Amino acid sequence: SQQGEEDPQALSIQEGENATMNCSYKTSINNLQWYRQNSGRGLVHLILIRSNEREKHSGRLRVTLDTSKKSSSLLITASRAADTASYFCATDVLNNNDMRFGAGTRLTVKP
């Protein structure tokens, strides 16, 4: 079953705008990760946030985690056309040696 569910399913913005994607999950986790997938390519790791962290930054990326709501958000600031891709959240499930991915948010950044 799907653990992470991203919303929206698709997001279209103009270059320079911020993009926010959300992820909800169902079980307790060790950490949550965000991955990016360009069309026709494999997934690339962006950022990891642990269950005892609430916010993390990496360049133009900002990730938040609310374990009480079982949700996370990924914010991309000052978006660029090159940010166009699908973004997936993945949860490292507590006491379970696997990682669960959602179906992703398809982000389109128009130049």
Next chain:
Amino acid sequence: DTAVSQTPKYLVTQMGNDKSIKCEQNLGHDTMYWYKQDSKKFLKIMFSYNNKELIINETVPNRFSPKSPDKAHLNLHINSLELGDSAVYFCASSRLETQYFGPGTRLLVL
């Protein structure tokens, strides 16, 4: 150098055939995975191997069998291919939490 590589990149075959997809990682990671991504982009874990031992096997038909000749390789064999097997298959590896993905193998069963 490619960290995680898969061959072939594309695979078109007839129903009922048997095929294999190869995966190699040069990262020295201990764990390797196979994922299936369907047309709706859902990414589902199929198998993972840690030090040549299978540690995850989701509800995957036994027509699919992973084979790991050594720590750097995890191949996927598929017997009696069915139309529903058409998807993109990704190999990945990890040492700790972060996974590194291969470019994917696009399988089309006719």
